[in-house]
Amino acid sequence: MSTYLYDGTFPNLLNLITKLINHNIKPMDIKPKDNFEPTLLDEGITLELDDAFRVKDLKIPNPVIKTCYYVFLSSDKNKELIIYYFLLNEKKYQNKIFYMRNLKCVNSALKLAKQVSNETHKLKGFVRFKEINNHILYSTINPTSDCLHLLSIHFAKRLKQEYWIIKDERRNKYSIYDKKRYYIVSGENLSLKEMIDTKEESKIENLWLTFFKTIGIKERENKRCQMNFMPKKYWHNMLEMREEYEKSNNRRKII
Amino acid sequence: MTLEEKLKILADSAKYDASCSSSGSNRKNTGGIGNTAYSGICHSFASDGRCISLLKILMTNCCIFDCKYCINRKSNNVTRAIFTPEEICLITMNFYRRNYIEGLFLSSGIIKNPDYTMELLIKTIKMLRSKYHFHGYIHCKAIPGASTKLLKELGSLADRLSANIELPTEAGLKLLAPNKSSNKATEIMSYVKENRKRDFVPAGQSTQMIIGATKETDLDILSKSSSLYESYGLKRVFYSAYIPINKDKLLPSIITPPLVRENRLYQADWLLRFYGFKVPDLLDEEHPNFNILMDPKANWALRHLNEFPKEINKASYYDLLKVPGIGIKSAQRIIACRTNFKITFEDLKKLGVVLKRAKYFITCNGRYFINSEYFKKSFIEANLILEDHAKEETRKEQLSLFS
Numbered sequence: 079m080s081t082y083l084y085d086g087t088f089p090n091l092l093n094l095i096t097k098l099i100n101h102n103i104k105p106m107d108i109k110p111k112d113n114f115e116p117t118l119l120d121e122g123i124t125l126e127l128d129d130a131f132r133v134k135d136l137k138i139p140n141p142v143i144k145t146c147y148y149v150f151l152s153s154d155k156n157k158e159l160i161i162y163y164f165l166l167n168e169k170k171y172q173n174k175i176f177y178m179r180n181l182k183c184v185n186s187a188l189k190l191a192k193q194v195s196n197e198t199h200k201l202k203g204f205v206r207f208k209e210i211n212n213h214i215l216y217s218t219i220n221p222t223s224d225c226l227h228l229l230s231i232h233f234a235k236r237l238k239q240e241y242w243i244i245k246d247e248r249r250n251k252y253s254i255y256d257k258k259r260y261y262i263v264s265g266e267n268l269s270l271k272e273m274i275d276t277k278e279e280s281k282i283e284n285l286w287l288t289f290f291k292t293i294g295i296k297e298r299e300n301k302r303c304q305m306n307f308m309p310k311k312y313w314h315n316m317l318e319m320r321e322e323y324e325k326s327n328n329r330r331k332i333i
Numbered sequence: 334m335t336l337e338e339k340l341k342i343l344a345d346s347a348k349y350d351a352s353c354s355s356s357g358s359n360r361k362n363t364g365g366i367g368n369t370a371y372s373g374i375c376h377s378f379a380s381d382g383r384c385i386s387l388l389k390i391l392m393t394n395c396c397i398f399d400c401k402y403c404i405n406r407k408s409n410n411v412t413r414a415i416f417t418p419e420e421i422c423l424i425t426m427n428f429y430r431r432n433y434i435e436g437l438f439l440s441s442g443i444i445k446n447p448d449y450t451m452e453l454l455i456k457t458i459k460m461l462r463s464k465y466h467f468h469g470y471i472h473c474k475a476i477p478g479a480s481t482k483l484l485k486e487l488g489s490l491a492d493r494l495s496a497n498i499e500l501p502t503e504a505g506l507k508l509l510a511p512n513k514s515s516n517k518a519t520e521i522m523s524y525v526k527e528n529r530k531r532d533f534v535p536a537g538q539s540t541q542m543i544i545g546a547t548k549e550t551d552l553d554i555l556s557k558s559s560s561l562y563e564s565y566g567l568k569r570v571f572y573s574a575y576i577p578i579n580k581d582k583l584l585p586s587i588i589t590p591p592l593v594r595e596n597r598l599y600q601a602d603w604l605l606r607f608y609g610f611k612v613p614d615l616l617d618e619e620h621p622n623f624n625i626l627m628d629p630k631a632n633w634a635l636r637h638l639n640e641f642p643k644e645i646n647k648a649s650y651y652d653l654l655k656v657p658g659i660g661i662k663s664a665q666r667i668i669a670c671r672t673n674f675k676i677t678f679e680d681l682k683k684l685g686v687v688l689k690r691a692k693y694f695i696t697c698n699g700r701y702f703i704n705s706e707y708f709k710k711s712f713i714e715a716n717l718i719l720e721d722h723a724k725e726e727t728r729k730e731q732l733s734l735f736s
């Protein structure tokens with residue numbers, strides 16, 4: 079038993095898993111080759127895969143593929159193996175797979191997929207753009223799951239006639255939208271010009287901060303509830319929470 | 334007055350409205366900016382834990398009326414401001430582009446007369462839709478007493494309309510809001526209900542009641558909600574715990590808003606809309622108010638313990654819904670899953686059941702979670718209350734770590 083390697087993309091992963099299932103191979107693990115460290119016992123195996131493979135040719139229902147894709151975007155260490163077992167069981171249970179929650183792989187897959195879709199939904203609201211240079215909207219995120227692509231679909235519809243850039247700082251990649259389509263590019267292949275806020279920017283930001291402070295009712299103050307809905311890990315990138323974020327960071331330093 | 338000062342005044346006087354929901358509409362971006370998400374999106378959370386989805390402001394806090402509970406009433410000596418339509422568009426567009434908000438919730442005090450006020454609201458929203466090509470969410474307050482023609486026009490521009498009932502009974506209104514009558518609000522509601530379609534108030538209508546400003550019981554309030562849901566197909570009734578802002582001998586002298594009571598009403602409202610409960614199941618003349626210590630569903634279950642325990646692998650959908658700790662999603666999952674395998678206590682957690690509450694009221698394959706001798710009201714009640722109490726305690730501990 080060994081670790082099987084793929085190129086880190088979703089289609090390639092499904093290509094590999096299809097082959098493993100068709101040939102009845104039980105992998106010990108599946109990992110992207112870039113962050114796999116070979117050992118004496120496990121050198122890692124790269125299989126010859128079908129070049130013509132396309133995800134949409136698979137005879138697997140859409141909701142199943144979608145679940146796999148969402149699991150793939152999660153940050154779980156075992157996500158590849160979970161997808162493998164999920165698809166293996168799909169062969170057996172077909173459309174009943176979603177109701178086999180007593181199987182560990184099904185339960186984990188559905189849970190992870192849910193986490194990714196929840197985080198994406200949250201970020202659809204929490205993304206904060208600022209206007210830079212030539213009216214380009216610019217935003218930075220640090221999401222736990224790799225939801226840049228899903229967010230881009232959303233903003234390409236909503237901000238159709240704007241130029242925008244979203245930077246996933248954690249993964250060092252950017253989504254760049256040019257009013258027609260968006261491109262996801264790694265930060266290594268990108269050199270951005272210096273970014274300067276447009277002159278309106280601080281005025282609008284102050285209006286937002288004023289609104290944000292005013293709209294809370296002091297007789298009902300409930301910071302715990304605020305934090306439950308808007309976890310601290312997002313504060314850093316949210317204009318209205320930055321002050322609070324820095325305060326709580328300083329407090330931690332003192333302790 | 335600067336724009337920022339105006340915004341401060343007009344957001345401050347709008348903040349008491351409980352609604353900030355941006356759901357129910359499927360508006361597309363047809364060349365311009367914005368669309369709506371059917372499930373709604375929260376963009377931030379205020380220091381009181383409430384969702385911020387819409388730019389919630391008044392057009393003006395000037396008002397010819399003198400509702401006793403309202404900060405904007407005529408007799409209050411507060412700074413007054415008025416936004417021009419251009420200013421509202423400017424803030425909305427700039428906030429929306431930066432993804433601060435999902436849209437606009439525009440309300441207003443009444444200046445001159447209802448028609449005049451409504452005309453200004455329409456002018457603003459029309460400008461936003463046609464001059465700025467804004468396709469994001471708009472929730473607008475309909476002004477009671479304005480003409481039907483104006484209501485029609487407003488409804489064709491907004492996603493959601495609301496007219497506030499304010500108080501659950503006519504007597505309450507007479508006492509605290511003598512210029513208002515519930516008829517005027519319900520006239521709006523029935524017009525909206527009859528004319529609602531894709532391009533007229535697509536996200537439906539909602540309303541709000543103030544809780545604890547008058548003597549009405551929970552039974553009065555919930556009966557009112559229930560009849561509003563039935564008669565006008567409202568999407569939501571919001572409950573807003575009375576916050577003592579004004580001094581008036583007609584107002585109750587409380588210091589803190591009745592938040593737990595408000596929460597109980599929301600829980601009960603949920604039970605009415607999605608769980609198949611009716612008002613008389615929950616409250617009656619003998620028990621006209623909710624138990625502050627326990628949520629309405631657990632309270633109901635304890636009073637009807639003879640209907641329990643429910644067998645997870647057999648009970649009907651609506652019977653499952655009656656179990657504290659089982660919600661819509663988990664009940665649906667149980668039904669879908671149990672045809673494939675026999676559900677055990679262990680599986681229930683994976684299905685999203687809150688086992689800490691549910692376990693007292695169910696059996697799995699004929700087994701109770703402990704010796705069935707314990708299936709007694711006194712035992713269950715004590716445990717549920719202790720459970721909630723423990724939760725409160727850890728909450729407080731966590732809080733003190735942060736403050």
Ligand code: SF4
Binds near residue numbers: 400403
């Ligand atoms: S009509 Fe509205 S704004 Fe005017 S006093 Fe009454 S509640 Fe306040």
